Each structure stands twice: as C-alpha cells, then as structure tokens.
Amino acid sequence: MGEVFVEHIVKRRMDITGFAIRMGAIFLTLLVFFVGTAALGMVGITLTALMIYVCYLAFIYTSVEYEYSLVNGELTIEKILGQRKRKHITEIELKNAELIAPANSGEVQGRSVPFTKDYSSGSKREEVYAIIYNDKDGQTKFLFEPTEKMIDAMYHVRPSIVKKNG
Numbered sequence: 001m002g003e004v005f006v007e008h009i010v011k012r013r014m015d016i017t018g019f020a021i022r023m024g025a026i027f028l029t030l031l032v033f034f035v036g037t038a039a040l041g042m043v044g045i046t047l048t049a050l051m052i053y054v055c056y057l058a059f060i061y062t063s064v065e066y067e068y069s070l071v072n073g074e075l076t077i078e079k080i081l082g083q084r085k086r087k088h089i090t091e092i093e094l095k096n097a098e099l100i101a102p103a104n105s106g107e108v109q110g111r112s113v114p115f116t117k118d119y120s121s122g123s124k125r126e127e128v129y130a131i132i133y134n135d136k137d138g139q140t141k142f143l144f145e146p147t148e149k150m151i152d153a154m155y156h157v158r159p160s161i162v163k164k165n166g
Contacts, residue, residue, distance in 0.1 A: 004157065006150045007069040009080070013122035018062035025051075025058035060084070066119045070150055073157040075131070077119050077144065089119065092142065094158045096134050100151075101163035103130040103143055113141040120145045127165075 029051040036044025060082030066089075069076040075092040094100075101107045108130045120128045120143045129151070131142045146154070155162040 003072055004153045005069075005071050006147070006153045007067060008145075008147045008150055009065050009067045010121045010145045012064040012066065012120075014062060015122065021058050021062055025055040029055045066121075066144070068119075068144055068146060068150065070146075070153050075154075077142070079119075090117075090142070092131060092133050094154060094161075097131050097158065097161055098134065098139075099130070099132040099161050099163070100154055100158075101130060102165045103128040105163060107163055108132070108141070111141075113139045115140040116143065117141070118143045129165075 029048065032044070032051045033048040036047045038044070040047070063082045065080040065083065067078045067080060067086075069078070073094045075094065077089040077092070079087045079089050081087070099107055099111070111132060113132055115137065117140060125145075127145050128143055129146055131144070133140050133142060151162065151164060155164065
C-alpha cells in the first residue's frame with residue numbers, strides 16, 4: 001500500500017469577540033495617542049508606540065487558520081496564527097475513529113458526544129465534517145472542513161466509517 005498524504009488549510013471566520021478585540025485595540029491606541037501626547041509629551045508618544053505593537057498583536061492573534069494533514073491514516077490538526085505562528089493541536093488516528101460523516105447528517109446528529117472541538121472555518125456550510133473519536137478522555141467530536149480528496153483518502157484508509165456527503 002502506498003503512502004497517503006493530503007493537506008488542506010482553512011481560514012477561521014472572525015467572530016464577534018475577535019472583531020471586538022481588534023476594535024478595542026484600535027480605540028485604545030487612538031486614545032493613548034491623543035490623550036497621552038497632549039498630557040505626557042514624549043512619554044505619550046512612547047506609550048503610543050507600545051499600543052501600536054499591542055494593536056499589531058491583536059490583529060495577528062485574531063487571524064486564525066487550521067491546517068489538516070492526513071498521512072497514512074493519521075490526521076494532524078495545527079492552528080496557524082497570523083500566517084506565522086504554528087501550534088500543534090491534535091493528532092487523530094483513524095483506526096480509533098468511530099465515524100467520519102458530514103456534521104449535519106443523521107449519523108452525527110443522532111449521537112450524544114460529551115466533547116465537541118471545532119476546527120472548521122466557523123461557517124455553517126455543508127462541507128463541515130465530524131469525526132467521532134475515542135481517546136483517553138472518552139468520546140470527542142471534531143469538526144473540520146476537508147477537501148473531497150481528503151475524504152477519499154480517509155475512505156481509502158477506513159471505508160467502513162467514512163460517510164460521504166450526498
């Protein structure tokens with residue numbers, strides 16, 4: 001059997017919290033600039049420079065992407081912040097998965113799973129799939145957005161648990 005390798009990156013849709021963090025950082029930067037320079041002079045300018053950096057960090061850390069890598073029956077999910085910093089999230093062995101199906105399907109909706117972890121773009125599209133997986137904490141449902149090629153590769157590894165859309 002040949003080696004299977006498929007990867008895909010999805011950008012997480014910004015939620016209201018991320019938007020509020022960005023707007024709050026901009027507001028505080030402007031406030032420090034106008035009030036700080038008028039009241040404190042050069043110290044205000046230094047504080048403004050510091051706030052610009054904080055604003056930059058707010059934009060970086062609210063820009064999130066997820067990378068899915070499928071290599072020989074192991075799905076690796078990594079979180080990418082600001083297209084620079086990469087953080088390993090989890091590895092899912094498909095041999096320990098119970099079901100891979102569209103998240104809005106009857107097979108997934110009919111199961112009571114105690115933990116759900118969302119690694120999708122955050123939209124309610126039909127491309128969102130769920131993996132119901134057994135790990136040390138019990139059953140967990142992972143939401144993600146694979147490509148058709150990734151679904152086919154998973155089907156090639158474990159055809160009995162993969163339910164395709166449509």
